Amino acid sequence: MPQTIWITLEDPEQYEGITSAVQGLDGVSRVRDLREQVGPILTTITKMRTYALGTAGLLVLAALLLVANTIRLAAFARRKEIGIMRLVGASTLYIALPFLLEALVTALVSVALAGGALAPSSTSRSATWRRTCASCRGSRGTSSGWPPWPSGSSARC
Helix, strand or coil, X not given: CCCCCCCCCCCHHHHHHHHXXXXXXXXXXXXXXXXXXXXXXXXXXXXHHHHHHHHHXXXXXXXXXXXXXXXHHHHHHCHHXXXXXXXXXXXXXXXXXXXXXXXXXXXXXHHHHHHHHHHHHHHHHHHHHHHXXXXXXXXXXXXXXXXXXXXXXXXXX
């Protein structure tokens, strides 16, 4: 296997000068420019990120509408109590505060349940990743830069 050298540019716009400078060096058989292969992948990732953010925005909007509707239904169910409180002279804050606190407690319990449901999944993934990368580093020595495998080797982590 021939030696391979990976060059990562600090400014990707200056690739032409680097390509021409490296192409003329002794022992360089070819220079592979991966922008054509990686470009569509990066475009797809950008589109997927945009769609995911849009979907997340819609889900946040749906959650807010759901909470608002829940508060309205709770107020409607207790309309007689609210009417009596208004007749007695209770302030708007005093009337609305129990409903807002109920929504807050419900949201906190929901976040705790969702976090508890997702915690084992994220913990096992990060442990697997750490174990895999540690075994790769142990078989090759320490790796401090790119690529994560020694020059001339095709083993990847």
